[in-house]
Amino acid sequence: MTSGHVAVHGLKAGYGETTILDIDQLEVRPGEFLSVLGPSGCGKTTLLNVIAGFVEPTAGSVLIDGRDLTHTPPYRRNLGLVFQSYALFPHMTVTQNLSYGMKVRGASKAGQATRVAEVLDLVGLSEYAERMPRQLSGGQQQRVALARALAYSPTVLLLDEPLSNLDAKLRRQMQSELRQIQRRVGTTMIFVTHDQDEALTMADRVALLNRGRIEQIGTPQDIYRSPRTPFVADFLGAGNLVRATVVDSHTVVSNGTSLPVTTDCPGGTEVTVVLRREQLRLASDAVAGQGPRGEVTFRAFSGGTWHVQVRLLPDDTAATRVPGQVISVELPDTGRSGAPAEEGEVVRLTWGADSVVVIQE
Amino acid sequence: MMGPLRRRTRLLAWLPLTPGGLFLLALFVVPLFSLLVLSLRPTDAYFDPQQGFTAAQYTEVLSGRYYRDALAYTVEMALIVTVLCAVVGYPVAWLLVHARSAVLRLVIVLVVVSPLLTSVVVRSFGWRALLAANGPVNRLLVGTRLVAGPVNLLTGPVTVVVVVTHVLLPFAIVTLSTALSRIDDAYLRASSSLGARPAATFLNVVLPLSVPGLVSGAAIVFSLAMGIYVTPLLVGGANQPLAGLRVYDQALRVFNQPSAAAMSFTLFAVSLVAIAVLTRFGHHWERRIHD
Secondary structure (H helix, E strand, O other): OOOOOEEEEEEEEEEOOEEEEEEEEEEEOOOOEEEEEOOOOOOHHHHHHHHHOOOOOOEEEEEEOOEEOOOOOHHHOOEEEEOOOOOOOOOOOHHHHHHHHHHOOOOOHHHHHHHHHHHHHHOOOHHHOOOOHHHOOHHHHHHHHHHHHHOOOOOEEEEEOOOOOOOHHHHHHHHHHHHHHHHHHOOEEEEEEOOHHHHHHHOOEEEEEEOOEEEEEEOHHHHHHOOOOHHHHHHOOOEEEEEEEEEEOOEEEEOOEEEEOOOOOOOOOEEEEEEEHHHOEEEEOOOOOOOOEEEEEEEEEEOOEEEEEEEEOOOOOOOOOOOOOEEEEEEEOOOOOOOOOOOOOEEEEEOOHHHOEEEEO | OHHHHHHHHHHHHHHHHHHHHHHHHHHHHHHHHHHHHHHOOOEOOOOOEOOOOOOHHHHHHHHOHHHHHHHHHHHHHHHHHHHHHHHHHHHHHHHHHHOOOHHHHHHHHHHHHHHHHOOHHHHHHHHHHHHOOOOHHHHHHHHOOOOOOOOOOOOOHHHHHHHHHHHHHHHHHHHHHHHHHOOOHHHHHHHHHOOOOHHHHHHHHHHHHOHHHHHHHHHHHHHHHHHOOHHHHHHHOOOOOOHHHHHHHHHHHHOOHHHHHHHHHHHHHHHHHHHHHHHHHHHHHHHHHHO
16 A cells, blocks of 8 residues: 555644644654554644644644645544544444445445445454444444444544553454554554553554653664663663763763663763663672672562562772662562572672663763 | 341431422422312302312313413424524534633523523513613614514514523523533544534534433423413513413413313423423433443
8 A cells, every 4th residue: 555654744732832742753654553652641642633633733734645634624634533432423333333434425325335344344343233332342342443444444544542441351452453454454553552562562663752742763672672762761661770970881880889881972971771670680799790789678579570679789888878779670480499589688780781771861 | 137127227218308208299299289179170150169070171271262272372382492492502502512712611601591590570671671662672673664663572472482482591501511511522523533524523423412412401491481471471461372371360360270270280281291202202312322
């Protein structure tokens, strides 16, 4: 499919003095699945509403397949929209809901029926054609909402947290189903969510929004492995952000504790070191090696993993300093024989210096 | 052990309803029942009720022109007022729910409820001043040479309809705006995103979903319009063929109370039937959507 290209330029939206959206440049390629991720209030829903035409931007433009739609009313944009609340018309049957978009466009009765049968088959709900929305489960309503938005073959499908009303199991199932449907129909999809797992699992690319701006955009691997800002690292669940000063290309120091890293920042630079919980290991204090020393302050077993918290100790034990930062560590359980160090024990925290991300402030 | 205790607590649960129940019994059910008995009593030459029972008053109400015409006129007036209230009230209710500006919403609320907050006497004399022979409306009509001389605007069917619509409009707007505010905004956006123009969204989504509000608003407005008499009386006088005015006339001027009672009951029955039909329709509609 060649259509479905979305471009946003210099977009600003807000009420009065407050700007809630400020996007310099955003492009979505035809057939791409883009997740727009961010905390609540970051402007992601506003972005969707601007693209859909429900919020008039104060500046900038929205182009779809090269056509400037900034001031086109929603009903002439030919976009599909899936709502968090599904918004199925409660007084219409599933079939009536699905043919609505074609009916208001004046499509022939026969054409409507064929297409309804097609999209019902696509979402696997052929037996439910004559049901009322209230007679369907949440997951089925979700599928009908998706089918309704796809029925008249929109160029772009916008999804506003469509899975957040489903329970965890159904949600995972719908994630993969939605992704398969997207691959099959090839429609460009812009998927708004606050759930980082969901965003990473489903998307070709993820745009992370913070306070109305795009903090970072890239493939899930890219954005997860190389966060550009502490906010991105934190939002994607890095766990430990340690502020430190660069000493040399192999060492930074935080509150008197040396941490081994790899960085090209010159000495003296203020940086944030991202220590992912699952990248960290504990070693015995007696073993000399790389990595800072710390005292275990908390240990808990949670099925397949252990959660351990370690308070960093300064290199120079004689020095009196403010208490060191607490680092969370997630260790795989090794079975009956092994358990990590107990509370109160002093250990050495180790990690592969190359795998740790250093973000320049 | 649990049985009697539970029964006692269940009886106790009814206790808070007693004052309201007694109030209703004393001031509604008892007078209504005695009115029913009165309407069935035979009368002497001075319209004094006698012992025994007769359907003579009901025959008179349903066959005599005096009452029958009034009843037909009143039903027609109430129907027109109901339709007018729906048509005029709907856009106002919509604006009340969807206006972005809080100031505008406040102004609408004040204008809407103002007929309810002013005394019926003040309001009615306001109408009289407006519609009098030398009032602004007549002066405008004469001044623009639409009519040769001042016309009687105070009595007559159009005035009754206008005045009663004004009085009952708040009830329509309040019920309609409640219904409209219950329609999730997402339905409207869904319809628009699916390609429906505003008019199509209104016809296909808003109107069907507001049926419950239309039904309850219509029931309230219709039954109030059926019994209204104070405002038409104060604006246009007692000589109009309105059922409420006829009852007033018979009961307090001719002193034919059994006949007035029979007329009251007939009015009551017509309203009940209308409300029953409307609410049945409303229930049927809502069951389709919600059960």
